[in-house]
Amino acid sequence: MGCVEIRALSKRFGEVRAVDHVDLATNEGEFLVLLGPSGCGKTTLLRMIAGIEEPTAGELVIDGRVVTHLPPRMRNIAMVFQSYALYPHMTVYKNIAFPLRARGVKKEAVRKKVEWAAGMFKIGRLLDRKPRELSGGERQRVALARAMVREPSVFLLDEPLSNLDALLRTSAREELRQFQRRVGVTTIYVTHDQVEAMGLGDRIVVMNQGKIRQIGTPMEIYQWPADTFVATFVGSPPMNLLDQGDTLLGFRPETFLPADAVEGSEGVVTYPFEVTYLEYLGAERLVYGNVGEKSHARHVVSRLPGSLILPMEAGKTYPFAVASRDLRRFDKKSGLRREGGPS
């Protein structure tokens, strides 16, 4: 139970291809994150899975059943909206009971299920309130409870944490992950926040301009980006890319360190690093500068751990190095990574 298969799914709005020929399959009970910049088509894809957006072409299979043209209520999916979309005229109890009543569940059974769901999200004491009397975090829990109450086979979440303040977001993220592990429902989660994606996802699907650029575990996405888009979209600051003829040489800022701090069994590549600007961020230090010859000068960033005490000032040049195993090569024209994946 709980597998979504997307076959060559497309959605066009006029001339714009919001989702362009996407193929994707979830694993049983998996937490899959759709990550991408705004307008990349991730929300449209999620809405098509939910059935509130009609695909232009392609096929959608949930639990082995083709549901492409079925209305949402016949798909057994639940969705949490970015705005939570709680019904403002109903109490929390009625909000959570709504999906059950829509399927004609008996009153007594509804009460039991609502209490079960409310208990799971610790909102039992809020059942008589209206949504406007709740805080942001409470609303989010009600929305989750409403989605979970009828035990859907797939759980869709559209940026459910984006309306919470930073502190609450971290704890909500942790709770969400633990909760998903506990119930084991296949979950598809849309976000533009790479920290959320890395922290939550079993696998991440990176999208851009309606296309999937890479599918992989957070580790694969970060360490072995499939192309220069993924390399620069994931990671903050993004991966450095050095122009070398028809190749772009990529390395993460934290692997670009003073030459004496770099060890590499397969050798190291050393660059004279002309520092232009420094940022002290407490736990780390960001060093901006240029490497290579003047004509081919490329701007790169180095991320030094705060524990590395090394006097450094703008305007001077220091020997910096990258271990060879941390170097990634991309084709300059296509942007695709050249060599194979992680060994």
Added chain:
Amino acid sequence: MRGPSVSNPAADSARGGILDREGALAKLMIAPAILYIVAMIGVPFVLAVLYSLSDATTGDPSIKLVGLRNFAAALADPVFRLSLWNTVFFTLASQCIVVLLSRLLATALLKTFRGKWLVRFLIMLPWTAPISLGTIGWLWMLDSIFSPIDWVLRYVGLLGVPGALLGGGTNLYYLGIPGLAISSIILVDVWRILPLATVIQLAGLSSIPKDLLEAAEVDGASPWRRTLMITIPLTLPITSIAFLFGVVFTFTDLVVVYVLTRGGPVHTTQVLSSWTFFKGIEGGDLAQGAAISLFMFPVLAAVAILILRMARRTEVV
């Protein structure tokens, strides 16, 4: 260096004056509205109450109080009782139709389609025309002899030939037969209020966040359930406001009845406002007219209170 006027804060505050004192400013700005209400509504209202308790006529408008005699006389008059019933019936019947039709129209206008602006324009048109002009237009439409509606009915064979569905006569005499006259008045009342109600309903419908309806869809609600559980409850306050506005407009309207039927045939379409006019102005019995018109007051006051309450409820949701 400071100029003397800058260095004297007391003089400043004195000169900053009324614009800085919010309480006084508020009173000043609301004063014209209060004056207007007192002059245009308060004075005539008090006058009406006084007239209704007097024996004033257009010939002798001096006020000599005679107690509640005028109210008793009005209640004893069968035409008055029919007018009262007609006013309530025309208003409720037309406004129920208006609420249904305006909801349908508003739902249609929410969708995008070719020529939408033209449809909107046509729907708004009755509201922009002066009510008397529009009603005179209807007078022609419903004319006993030259009615274009009759002409069309005759053309398609529903009227004017032996055995036709609507009878063998050449005309239906919309304003001459009681049932048809009543229907005609209600029809014109509907036509009159529909644009306003549609606009209000449209505002109500488009204020429902799209997310809510989508969430309900994903939650498994059928279109019927979505309408009953989400759309109608969420638009109920604003629908009620549309309804109550329509009630006020129709309840107090004189023009439609005056232009179309003058209360006829034989008083069957008489309403409070027309009967007030015929009795008080054309008949010259100011005191009777005032008493009749005051019967509208409790209903209108209740409606006004309801509107204010509804407006508050829409704010809360």
